[in-house]
Amino acid sequence: MSQIAVIGTGYVGLVTGACFSDLGNNVCCVDISRERIEQLNRGNMPIFEPGLEEIVERSHRAGRLTFTTNYEEALKDVEFVFIAVGTPSGDDGEADMRYVRSAVEKIAEVIDHSIIIVDKSTVPVGTGDWIESMLSSHQNGRSFDCKVVSNPEFLREGSAINDFMRPDRIVLGSKHKDASEKVAELYNPLKSTVLITDIRSAEMIKYASNAFLATKISFINEIANICDSVGANVIDVAKGMGLDTRIGPKFLNAGIGWGGSCFPKDVKALAHIASKHGTHPQLLQAVMDINGAQRTIAVEKIAEMLEGLEDRHIGVLGLAFKPNTDDMRESPAVEIIQQLIDRGAKVRAYDPEAMNQARAVIPDEVVLCTDAYLVAEDADALLLATEWNEFTQLDFRKIHSLMRGDFLLDGRNLWDGEHLKSLGFRYAGIGLGNL
Numbered sequence: 315m316s317q318i319a320v321i322g323t324g325y326v327g328l329v330t331g332a333c334f335s336d337l338g339n340n341v342c343c344v345d346i347s348r349e350r351i352e353q354l355n356r357g358n359m360p361i362f363e364p365g366l367e368e369i370v371e372r373s374h375r376a377g378r379l380t381f382t383t384n385y386e387e388a389l390k391d392v393e394f395v396f397i398a399v400g401t402p403s404g405d406d407g408e409a410d411m412r413y414v415r416s417a418v419e420k421i422a423e424v425i426d427h428s429i430i431i432v433d434k435s436t437v438p439v440g441t442g443d444w445i446e447s448m449l450s451s452h453q454n455g456r457s458f459d460c461k462v463v464s465n466p467e468f469l470r471e472g473s474a475i476n477d478f479m480r481p482d483r484i485v486l487g488s489k490h491k492d493a494s495e496k497v498a499e500l501y502n503p504l505k506s507t508v509l510i511t512d513i514r515s516a517e518m519i520k521y522a523s524n525a526f527l528a529t530k531i532s533f534i535n536e537i538a539n540i541c542d543s544v545g546a547n548v549i550d551v552a553k554g555m556g557l558d559t560r561i562g563p564k565f566l567n568a569g570i571g572w573g574g575s576c577f578p579k580d581v582k583a584l585a586h587i588a589s590k591h592g593t594h595p596q597l598l599q600a601v602m603d604i605n606g607a608q609r610t611i612a613v614e615k616i617a618e619m620l621e622g623l624e625d626r627h628i629g630v631l632g633l634a635f636k637p638n639t640d641d642m643r644e645s646p647a648v649e650i651i652q653q654l655i656d657r658g659a660k661v662r663a664y665d666p667e668a669m670n671q672a673r674a675v676i677p678d679e680v681v682l683c684t685d686a687y688l689v690a691e692d693a694d695a696l697l698l699a700t701e702w703n704e705f706t707q708l709d710f711r712k713i714h715s716l717m718r719g720d721f722l723l724d725g726r727n728l729w730d731g732e733h734l735k736s737l738g739f740r741y742a743g744i745g746l747g748n749l
């Protein structure tokens with residue numbers, strides 16, 4: 315059993331704290347948001363993540379998981395301090411490091427014994443070295459060792475608990491092999507593959523992994539657009555490609571593009587790192603451009619089918635950037651809705667979990683509805699923007715009777731187009747070659 319502090323109680327910090335406490339460790343999570351900590355202490359989850367509430371509740375009740383805004387309390391007698399604060403996009407796509415900097419400054423203020431700092435935030439290469447030198451120069455008469463280990467996080471929102479407990483790999487990078495090995499022991503119960511590297515390579519592995527996954531999606535979206543022009547079906551094309559074990563089937567789903575809290579900012583940040591060091595990131599630039607264009611392609615498909623967008627009623631099913639999360643950060647639905655409104659359309663929308671978060675980022679004139687059928691009422695077209703399970707088995711006869719038009723744009727290639735056409739809809743997906 316180890317004593318652990320986790321800084322930041324967002325998707326990564328709260329999942330990390332909850333899972334390590336579930337594995338029997340004593341964990342104290344610290345956040346600067348008083349509201350968030352009060353909420354957690356009352357037993358309410360600040361984020362939606364399947365399975366998280368049960369684990370937090372169990373460990374909190376057993377006294378192994380506590381929450382505070384006080385760094386001194388959180389860091390008292392701990393061996394490991396995990397950093398899991400946000401690193402959003404700053405100017406020119408560079409990672410905004412203000413939260414990491416302030417967390418490290420707070421550690422420097424209160425720490426009075428040796429610790430291992432484990433960085434889970436996605437940070438520019440070289441940050442771990444900076445943290446270590448910053449802390450060793452802030453001893454102020456105290457004598458402590460701060461060894462930094464980079465431990466990039468690969469969890470996916472929506473399956474974060476499972477990803478934490480059954481990771482494909484655990485990457486640990488440090489100048490201090492003993493520190494990496496100690497962190498590896500924390501993960502022993504998971505029986506996963508541990509890769510120990512130098513600290514800069516570990517930091518780079520995170521960016522390179524996300525950039526590669528984003529590239530795979532942008533690649534298949536480019537293929538989808540070609541499929542639309544030549545009358546091929548991208549679902550079959552992706553299946554045929556994915557059966558090749560050198561390619562693999564994952565992340566080959568064509569659609570309206572990637573979003574979320576990680577891919578957009580991490581691809582941008584990596585491109586920025588490359589440019590800063592004199593390398594021209596041509597592929598990364600194309601990956602981002604293709605992704606941006608997918609939103610416009612969806613809007614154009616609707617405009618073409620409805621012969622314009624002025625005063626057309628469009629229903630949007632799904633707002634979160636992907637299913638099983640309420641995260642709206644960089645969700646493709648936001649940009650698409652904005653384009654529809656700019657071109658004179660009236661928009662109604664529904665998401666099973668992200669309605670509160672959505673309200674803050676979509677235009678005021680969008681009417682938020684409490685279910686898919688209310689979205690369909692009087693709609694000329696429906697766009698599926700997020701492939702939530704509940705949208706797979708809708709009562710499409712009812713939807714047909716509620717709509718005033720008949721066009722469905724399946725932005726995630728989720729539905730059975732042939733069946734929908736047999737019910738009287740006009741149907742299109744992305745790259746299905748049928749427009």
Ligand SMILES: NC(=O)c1ccc[n+]([C@@H]2O[C@H](COP(=O)([O-])OP(=O)(O)OC[C@H]3O[C@@H](n4cnc5c(N)ncnc54)[C@H](O)[C@@H]3O)[C@@H](O)[C@H]2O)c1
Nearest residue numbers: 322323324325326345346347399400401413417435436467
């Ligand atoms: N969300 C994901 O799916 C995911 C996956 C892998 C890696 N990451 C990376 O993990 C990091 C955290 O991401 P997230 O999505 O959990 O962020 P988040 O925005 O959900 O949460 C960050 C939390 O940190 C808190 N915070 C900010 N400054 C603080 C400080 N000085 N002291 C204490 N708390 C502070 C905020 O109040 C917030 O609660 C990012 O670098 C991100 O790129 C995220």
